[in-house]
Amino acid sequence: MRHILSILIENEPGALSRVVGLFSARGYNIDALSVAPTEDASLSRLSVVTTGSPSQMEQMTKQLNKLIEVVKVTDLTESRYVERELMLVKVRAVGKDRDEMLRMAEIYRGSIVDVTDKTYTIEVTGTTDKLNTFLESIQSSLILETVRTGASGIGRGERILRI
Amino acid sequence: MQISGAQILVQSLQAEGVEYVFGYPGGAVLEIYDAMFQQDKFKHILVRHEQAAVHAADAYSRSSQKVGVALVTSGPGATNAVTGIATAHLDSVPLVVISGQVGTPAIGSDAFQEVDMLGITRPCVKHNFLVTDVRDLATTVKKAFVIAQSGRPGPVVIDVPKDVTQALAKFHYPEEVFIRSYQPVSKGHTGQIKKAMQVLAGAKRPMIYFGGGVVLGNASQELIEFVQLLGAPCTGTLMGLGAYPSTHSQFVGMLGMHGTYEANLATQNCDVIIAIGARFDDRVISVPSKFTDAPKKIIHIDVDPSSIAKRVPVDVPIVGDVKQVLREMIQLWKEKSYVLNPSHLEKWWQTIEAWRAKDCMYFEHDEASQIIKPQFVVQTLARLTDNDAIITSDVGQHQMYAAQYYPFMRPRQWLNSGGLGTMGVGLPYAMGAKVAHPDATVACITGEGSIQMNIQELSTCQQYKLPIKVINLNNGYLGMVRQWQEFYYSDRYSESYMDSLPDFVKLAEAYGHVGMRIEKSSDVEGALKEALAMKDRLVFMDFITDKKQNVFPMVGNGKGLDEMVLPPHMVQDAERYEADFREYDTRSVP
Ligand SMILES: Cc1ncc(C[n+]2csc(CCOP(=O)(O)OP(=O)(O)O)c2C)c(N)n1
Numbered sequence: 001m002r003h004i005l006s007i008l009i010e011n012e013p014g015a016l017s018r019v020v021g022l023f024s025a026r027g028y029n030i031d032a033l034s035v036a037p038t039e040d041a042s043l044s045r046l047s048v049v050t051t052g053s054p055s056q057m058e059q060m061t062k063q064l065n066k067l068i069e070v071v072k073v074t075d076l077t078e079s080r081y082v083e084r085e086l087m088l089v090k091v092r093a094v095g096k097d098r099d100e101m102l103r104m105a106e107i108y109r110g111s112i113v114d115v116t117d118k119t120y121t122i123e124v125t126g127t128t129d130k131l132n133t134f135l136e137s138i139q140s141s142l143i144l145e146t147v148r149t150g151a152s153g154i155g156r157g158e159r160i161l162r163i
Numbered sequence: 164m165q166i167s168g169a170q171i172l173v174q175s176l177q178a179e180g181v182e183y184v185f186g187y188p189g190g191a192v193l194e195i196y197d198a199m200f201q202q203d204k205f206k207h208i209l210v211r212h213e214q215a216a217v218h219a220a221d222a223y224s225r226s227s228q229k230v231g232v233a234l235v236t237s238g239p240g241a242t243n244a245v246t247g248i249a250t251a252h253l254d255s256v257p258l259v260v261i262s263g264q265v266g267t268p269a270i271g272s273d274a275f276q277e278v279d280m281l282g283i284t285r286p287c288v289k290h291n292f293l294v295t296d297v298r299d300l301a302t303t304v305k306k307a308f309v310i311a312q313s314g315r316p317g318p319v320v321i322d323v324p325k326d327v328t329q330a331l332a333k334f335h336y337p338e339e340v341f342i343r344s345y346q347p348v349s350k351g352h353t354g355q356i357k358k359a360m361q362v363l364a365g366a367k368r369p370m371i372y373f374g375g376g377v378v379l380g381n382a383s384q385e386l387i388e389f390v391q392l393l394g395a396p397c398t399g400t401l402m403g404l405g406a407y408p409s410t411h412s413q414f415v416g417m418l419g420m421h422g423t424y425e426a427n428l429a430t431q432n433c434d435v436i437i438a439i440g441a442r443f444d445d446r447v448i449s450v451p452s453k454f455t456d457a458p459k460k461i462i463h464i465d466v467d468p469s470s471i472a473k474r475v476p477v478d479v480p481i482v483g484d485v486k487q488v489l490r491e492m493i494q495l496w497k498e499k500s501y502v503l504n505p506s507h508l509e510k511w512w513q514t515i516e517a518w519r520a521k522d523c524m525y526f527e528h529d530e531a532s533q534i535i536k537p538q539f540v541v542q543t544l545a546r547l548t549d550n551d552a553i554i555t556s557d558v559g560q561h562q563m564y565a566a567q568y569y570p571f572m573r574p575r576q577w578l579n580s581g582g583l584g585t586m587g588v589g590l591p592y593a594m595g596a597k598v599a600h601p602d603a604t605v606a607c608i609t610g611e612g613s614i615q616m617n618i619q620e621l622s623t624c625q626q627y628k629l630p631i632k633v634i635n636l637n638n639g640y641l642g643m644v645r646q647w648q649e650f651y652y653s654d655r656y657s658e659s660y661m662d663s664l665p666d667f668v669k670l671a672e673a674y675g676h677v678g679m680r681i682e683k684s685s686d687v688e689g690a691l692k693e694a695l696a697m698k699d700r701l702v703f704m705d706f707i708t709d710k711k712q713n714v715f716p717m718v719g720n721g722k723g724l725d726e727m728v729l730p731p732h733m734v735q736d737a738e739r740y741e742a743d744f745r746e747y748d749t750r751s752v753p
Contacts, residue, residue: 010344014281014293025286055472062469068290068310071344163343 002031003057004083004153006161007046007064008071011037015069019046022063028052032085032128032150043071043163047152049128071163080156086123087131088113089138090145093120097142108134119144127151165331168297169194172261172323175304177204178336181232183223183598184208185216189236190276191263194328208598208627211619213240215591217247218617221256222588222595226553226575228381230257230311231595237263238276241322242283246585248318249287253582254402255379257316259307266326267295280322289317297330305340314347315467316379351464351483356491359462359479363435364501366460368511369395370433372418374447375402375581376440376465376485378574383407385489386439392496393503396515398426400441402581405571410550415515416524419447420718421563424523424727427716429515431724437462440485443474446581451475453723464488523716524567525732533683537561537636537708541568543688544606544634547695552576552604552632555592557613558584560642563714565608587616593631594623604695606632611664611705612641621674624701632694633703635667638710646713650728651720671703680705 009015016035023030032049052060057075064073076083093101098120105112105122108130114121124134128151135143155161166174172195176184185208188196199207210216213235220231231251235244241262251258265274281291290310292303300323307319363369371393377386383406390397390413397407398418407414416423418430430436430448436459441447443463448454451474462479463471471480481488526538541564544552550570556562556579571577578596580588593607607614614635624631644659668678677700681690687706694702715730 017282018285021285059469059473066467066469068342068345 001053002049002051002077004076004081004151005048005050005061005064005073006076006153007048007073008038008161008163009044009046010069010071011042011044012069015044016046018067018069019048019064022067023048023050026060026063028056028060032148034150034152040162045161047150049151072161074155074161076153076155079159081153081159082156083127083151083153084125085128085131085149085151086125087134087146087148088121088123089135089143090119090121091138092118092142092144094118097139101138101142104134104138110134164333166334167194167198167328168300168323168330168332169198169328171297171300171332171334172304172328173198173202174334175301175336176232177202179230179304179308181205182229184232184234185210185219185223185595186234187213187216187236187240189240189263191237191265191325192234192240192328194325195234195261195263195323207234208594208623210591210623212617213243214246214587215594215617215620215623217244217258217260218250218585218588218591219595219598220258220260221247221251222555222578222592223599224256224258224595225578225592226596227599228575229599230259230308233258233260235260235262236276237265237280238278241278241280245283245287246587248284248320250580250583250585250588251318252287252289254375254580255316256318257311258318259304259311260318260320262320262322264293264322264324267324268326270324280320284320287318288320289315291320291322293322293324294327295324297327297332300327300332301334301336302340305337306342309340309342310345314345315470347466348468348482349466349484349487351481351488351491353491355479355481356488356495359437359481360492360495360499360501362460362462362479363393363437364499364503366395366433366435366503367507368432368434369393369503369508370430370436371395371397371439372399372430372436372441373397373403373406373439374400374441377403377406380440380466380485381574382440382486382489383574385486385493389489389493392493394508395503396429396512398422398430400444400447400581401566401579403441404566405574405576408572409570410572415519417566418724419444420449421567421714421716422718422724424521424716424729424733425515425518427718427724427727428518431457433459435460435462437464439464439489440466442470445474448475449718449722449724456723521733523730523733525730527732528684530684533685535681535684535687535706535708537564537638537706537712538568539684540634540636540687540691540706540708541565541608543691545569547688547691548604548606552606553578553596553600555579555589555596555605555607557589557607557609557616558586558643559610559613560638560646560712560714561608561610561613561636564636567714586613589613590617590620590624590631590633593633594620594629597629597631598627604632606634608634608636610642611635611637611639611661611667618670621671621676621701621703625675628699629701630697630699631701633671633701635703635705636708637664637667637705638708638712639664640710642712643714649713650717667703667705671701676701676703678703678705680707682707
């Protein structure tokens, strides 16, 4: 099962590599990772997308909690949450494909952030799932380059992760 | 007044009450060595290899309950220390390892003697620090000591660049440090403790299973009281030996890969097991599914939440300090006047006694042939030292004989590498133990393979006059490897034969010690007596033992605890053994 772990860590050099190292040392995969400082500059927040059985997730969470610099860990997918990922896609846009690309971008509420006479660069945000669907619905031979941030998530409503 | 980083480091160690630092100098730590030279609050022990410095500090900690401290230089000094650090990590030993580092401006430039110590040790430490500002040094040392010995203990590395040791700052050693992200739990959940005692009180075939956590948590007294209060059988892991006195009748022996017949069968066939500071390691229960195949309720106490339910599903998890939790359990058991059902308990003990009567530890001791059985050497040593010596061991068959045939009576009497299984620990462990307990008899039970992995430390023993008794059970083979090759590789002894062994007697003498070679079983006792009487000399005893002796019983790869390979005298009894299972087949019990 796919999970999004949200982790608060001390904003210190080396802390991120400890988290990443833990995943590789225990043979778990990281599907996506995003990290940035929070409103409290001494803390960073990580979102890790991973897959695992319930017992694997339990073990992973416990191991993460064991790291000295980890302040809090939560598995967002255990209850209601909002998830967003940002993607930039550069596509070939010539002739009739140019209109087609514009239409697709509109359907997915994307915006064109760069234009040349042969290409468009489209920015799309949404769940990882939505971004995947977007890529599937445009002709793959027209995709020149994609770059994605990996999912970030936050609990819905009153559910707050902070110290 | 401002003092140098090196002086800050030294004064911080003094503030921690450190008595011994085990180490080896080098360019990156010269400043620290100079600062140490100018003080006399703690002593430095100069080893001959950094691996031994860390092992010795580790054993010093294991035997004394203090934090062990090792000091090594950057680069090769640091990498040499890694095996020691990993060894301490897997056995949760509180250590502070200080490594020198190249100056901060050179970090990352592939400078002379530079390695990324943080990167190299990250997977095998509890935590590590790189100090880049001299003003952080004292606080970092304090944090390192706090982290090393609290919660589940473990090694902490402090990497100190040379310029930081030279820079000046004011010295202030904090009394306390607050680490907001590190708050280990010590008090167990009261509701869970209640539930655990209820489950236990309802047991028909209870089993108490303790591990190294009881030793580390100094909870031996509580364990003894708890076991005797219940009247139930108990078994210990390799790391737990000594936490409960081995000669007491309620102790059914060590369990696991080379555990006793009675301990393994009882552990497999119990209906409630309470694990106390033990973690169901693969060397203990082998395959988890086979272990839980015979249904049982599992109660698990551990200070480290990640150890709980890692290998087996647990019915009642209790996160907390074993000493505190055991105290609460004892109190509750008494308050509620719980008793185990006497008739069930009696039947359970009868079954166990019948298993015990098979005497799985019996070995053939043939007077006529004069062949020395390794077990006999250990047994004789135990008798001559009144089960009271501090025993260290290396890794291999001799380690298992030591565990099986030396009855450990108290915690911290038995020092060995259980988790990493590091050959070469034996002699440095004996050094650390001897330094901590100068008046105790310290014996290192080793093999000719293992001892050669850190034999240079005989020189350290000479420098510091450490009168250790080295018991080399010399079978001419990497015995444990040979045993596996015999069992699983059709006797293809690939590279398990030790050719060109040194003359250990001469070697010991070359280092200024006493050497003895013992070739006849009738000489074993005399030699040991003589060696033990030489209180102020290191004696290296080279016992030429039976080359083909194997360790029994043995739970092979992928087998259940009730599928042991039995010693020859029991194999003749094999049919009875089968019958035992049928008679006591708990797999049909709901
Ligand atoms: C550093 C290290 N290398 C290899 C091993 C694998 N190993 C485990 S036991 C053993 C043989 C030990 O031989 P010896 O010390 O002679 O003891 P014996 O088994 O003969 O008693 C080996 C090679 C190990 N545990 N540690």
